[in-house]
Amino acid sequence: MAKNKTDKNWMPRWFYQLASPRWCYDITGKLLPAFSVLALLLLLGGTVWALLFAPADYQQGNSFRIIYIHVPSAILAQSCYMMMALAGAIGLIWKMKVADMVAKACAPLGASLALLALATGAIWGKPTWGSWWVWDARLTSMLILLFLYLGVMALHSAIENDTTAAQSTAVLALVGLVNIPIIKYSVEWWNTLHQPATFKLTEKPTMPPEMWLPLLVMVVGFYCFFAVSLMLRLRHEILRRERRSSWVQALVESR
Amino acid sequence: MSEIATNEPAKARGPSAVGVFRAALKRDLLLAFRSKSDLLNPLIFFLMVATLFPLGVSPEPGFLALLAPGLVWVAALLATLLSMDSLFRADFEDGTLEQALLSPQPLILIVLARVLAHWIMTGLPLTLMAPLLGLMLFLPADGMGGLMLSLLLGTPTLSLIGAIGAALTVGLRKGGVLISLLVLPLYIPVLIFGSGAVQAAVTGLPLAGYLALLGAMLALGVVLAPLAIGAALRISVSG
């Protein structure tokens, strides 16, 4: 049933290979251990550094240590959306199944990271601002990003046919991508109009290196973790969709 | 009625694009007028909001006046959102959508006509009724102009974005809520700039910036949304 259209030979070879679920399954199987070890080391090291050795903030005290998960998760949640939309577009244009699967795998991952950013932000807000939630620009736009993810996931689960679901969500993700800068811009503007400037997050505190170095480690660690989780989800999705192909059957029987 | 039947010169192939757009618009408006309630939909919803809030929240003019700019915009947004689910559903269920997709006429035009008809039936009456609502909620008179202008520029964008959600969910058994979830995050910029414009008008600040932004979003929507809607419709029907 798998038919590789051979008339599009202007595409580089790796593009075809990438388009083959089986090749993808194999290559991710080889990459996974390396990324897992890297992610584990970076996250563990970063956490120890962040909790034990980084200095406390002179104003916020030790609650400042939340930054080491808050900022990486917030950054990741945003880049994950880009990746999802990009993969969706590739799937839509070149009918590449693996890209569809990557896009599908991105959604729950991104949503959980957005949730993490929101949760850590809310927790951080309590000691610093005295309230779990305020209608601040950054917070609101992260909430909206979470809604965008939830929309993509809901649409995916509502459509039974895999191809249709992938195409529909790709359209939605692309529309959302156009909107993300608009949302960010509008929310920030709205906030500066209504909100007293006390809660402003935009100015970068001039941090000493012993504060931002562990942050850098954590961010890189989060990216590695992101790769690991994405590959795990992707592999599951590949197996699910190809479950009746001979190579998966062989894999099942060889267990 | 019979205009629909005759506005297409027999065998003409070349310049029929405008003809199809006009025929589609006429048909959609006719459909809306036939089920008269569609016409009243936003009107009723608007009036409902205007009566329920004083009853449920507080009848005090000062408080309502503070509430009014945002409330009118939220009501407009909800009214549009709630009418969105039925945008393509009836056509999907009786097979007319299939026929439109199989037609050699450009789908974008048909889709654009549908969205325009939707706006004429919801956004436009909303805009025209807004002063009444403003009055009932004690919106200062200075805000009326800003209110109407912002709605005039903002509601078409709402219709366009909403239509994308409607097209994506038309093939599903229950689209109602899903649409809200898909579309709401995209509506928020319109809401913010729209209510911002009214607030600026009330407080006497310049509102040209807001209106320019609303206009820019509308322009972007008119260009991009029909493409997304058309693609989504084909995907939904093919599934």
Next chain:
Amino acid sequence: MSEIATNEPAKARGPSAVGVFRAALKRDLLLAFRSKSDLLNPLIFFLMVATLFPLGVSPEPGFLALLAPGLVWVAALLATLLSMDSLFRADFEDGTLEQALLSPQPLILIVLARVLAHWIMTGLPLTLMAPLLGLMLFLPADGMGGLMLSLLLGTPTLSLIGAIGAALTVGLRKGGVLISLLVLPLYIPVLIFGSGAVQAAVTGLPLAGYLALLGAMLALGVVLAPLAIGAALRISVSG
């Protein structure tokens, strides 16, 4: 699933009333769970209102706290009202309503089960989610108890009254607006006493009186509404 199939002992005629009620309730809940979005409906609508108002009106906690008691109730009312149109429509369009009307089983029970299922899918989650909404809108903690109690007593009445409107309009091509018109006047007492109870709770006044009134309306509704709904359904289908 197979419970539905087997909960009716073969040939039993006498005590099947309870059996039918249970079977109907199970079927309706199953239908709602199948189209999962129905489950999320009030949740999404509630969250939408809770995010839109701060964005559209004002993010200031003090202002939102004043708004909260009424806003939650208005949102509950609108959520119920908007879900009402579909209560019998799907059954009407696929012929299952016909079959229910032709059954020798008491229609009142089937109808009551349907309303109960509707409440379980909308009113109950609304009630359970109300504290979250209250939190997002900075409702004082004292008001939470009153909010939940008043919603618990008030939302079933909303479902019962709304079902009458749904039954009356089910045969019509477009019922959406008509329902709102028919039902809204009957909803207003519930809204007034409901939001009154919350306001009383916030300000520390006794709220037993409000709750008693809400309870009385509910009792009246449970007794009378099913009769009206059944009669309305027979009329709508026979037309």
Next chain:
Amino acid sequence: MGSIALSPIGESEPVLKVENLYCERDERVLFDGLSFEIGAGEVLQIEGQNGSGKTTLLRILSGLSRNYEGELYWRGEPMDEVVDEYRQALLYFGHLPGVKATLTPQENLGWYAALQPGTDSASIDAALRQVGLAGYEDVPCHMLSAGQHRRVSLARLYLSQASLWILDEPFTAIDKKGVAQKEQLILRHAAAGGTVILTTHHELHLDGLRRLNLDQLAGTS
């Protein structure tokens, strides 16, 4: 076909009696002074071209529509007084299949069994097998083909204990084998003392079928 012969007309006492029925729709008289009766063991086909009023008549007979003048009797009693009994004895199959798209065939029939006391709900799977839906018991009905969808509703014929069947174009979308099978079922039902009133545009292969043509009755055309 038709190995079982229907009992001859008029032999049995009338089960359903229609007297002087008058109905108009949208200003057009569909039938005026329509009278007939049908007994146990009889099969009556209502004939007529599209729009002649077959569906309208069947909906009146089933008690769904009240848009008529005239009298209906069920086993000699005026219909209004024995509605409950009548509903117990009736199986109505209309243009709309009465099948929920999100439920499975099994669940759909389960609900039907709950509605009709006396229905043997244990035989649902057997009924589904009879209509050729074995293997589809657990598939949501919106995933079925047009004919399969209607077969779910037709399975009620195998389940039901009702004596009077009113069937409005039961063979729509059903393939030839299915139609032949349903014809046998109708014959068996009549042979067992049941009564069937049906409309269809298919050629029926039934012995002893009574026909009532509405085209000749219509006041205007």
Next chain:
Amino acid sequence: MGSIALSPIGESEPVLKVENLYCERDERVLFDGLSFEIGAGEVLQIEGQNGSGKTTLLRILSGLSRNYEGELYWRGEPMDEVVDEYRQALLYFGHLPGVKATLTPQENLGWYAALQPGTDSASIDAALRQVGLAGYEDVPCHMLSAGQHRRVSLARLYLSQASLWILDEPFTAIDKKGVAQKEQLILRHAAAGGTVILTTHHELHLDGLRRLNLDQLAGTS
């Protein structure tokens, strides 16, 4: 019937060519390696029992469904490259009639004429007369009977200039006279060089009809 004979098979160059079509739904393979071609002047009936995949195949041929693998050619060109031409030449009549219930038959056909460039919109009333809806031109379609409702959609056959007709159970709910008339129409269309692909569970009285049975093709059952 059938005074006009169809042109013999294979004489004309293929209009529509299907190569190696594969389709599965819900884990069941409906057809695999399905190849056939059809030329001008031919009538092809897709046969098969309920659920065998007739509708699925017709929706793929019409371009509505993309759930397949394999190649389609229209007049020798891959379908994807000539979609516009193909749509111009196609009349698709599906399970859903594509008739708006609140519009009148006239308005419904008016919209169809606007969608299909080349359709002669002046002849709408004539087409409605042909399908026996004279006098109903101005009645909202929800007031029509089941058969009349489908006749509104069938009137497109009289209006259209399309050369390829894809008809999915066009005779559902149509009375016998109507079916005979539509059969004549199909023969005439083929004789004039048109092509017809149809499914139906009715017995067809057409000379030179080609048949394709899907039951024999299905991989599993």
Next chain:
Amino acid sequence: MKFESMADFIGMGGHGLYVWLAYGIALAILLFNVVQPLRQTRQLLNQQARLVRREKGLS
């Protein structure tokens, strides 16, 4: 090392609840993102194996 004692470390200068809550949630969410796909994959493979066994048993 910025902390003098274990209790000091747990207490985080009065912000212990917040810091540990945040890190706890982070751990939970990260673990979830690893465990969930792994479990799904295992379930899928088991299910397929069962299918294969059933088919073999039938034939």
